[in-house]
Amino acid sequence: xxxxxxxxxxxxxxLIRKLQGSNLFAECPSCGGEFKLSKxxxxxxxxxxxxxCRETEGDDGGAEEKVTELKNRKxxxxxxxxxxxxx
Numbered sequence: 001x002x003x004x005x006x007x008x009x010x011x012x013x014x015l016i017r018k019l020q021g022s023n024l025f026a027e028c029p030s031c032g033g034e035f036k037l038s039k040x041x042x043x044x045x046x047x048x049x050x051x052x053c054r055e056t057e058g059d060d061g062g063a064e065e066k067v068t069e070l071k072n073r074k075x076x077x078x079x080x081x082x083x084x085x086x087x
Contacts, residue, residue: 012044 024037 016042016044 019037019042022037025034026037026040027034
């Protein structure tokens, strides 16, 4: 008898619970340091956990400045492209 494919698929919440209960380590992509997954804040990205919301409250990470810089870069690129002679 074949098993249904859904019996092999783990839902996101179950995966997060298993990782939090594991003895696995991960590596930070920024600094290369190792940390224990069971001690980290894991979430699926669909909603920010309460702890994450409190920690990021009032901190947009400089998003407004980044948007302004991107708009300026786009404008400069457009002006340069418009001034280039056509081949």
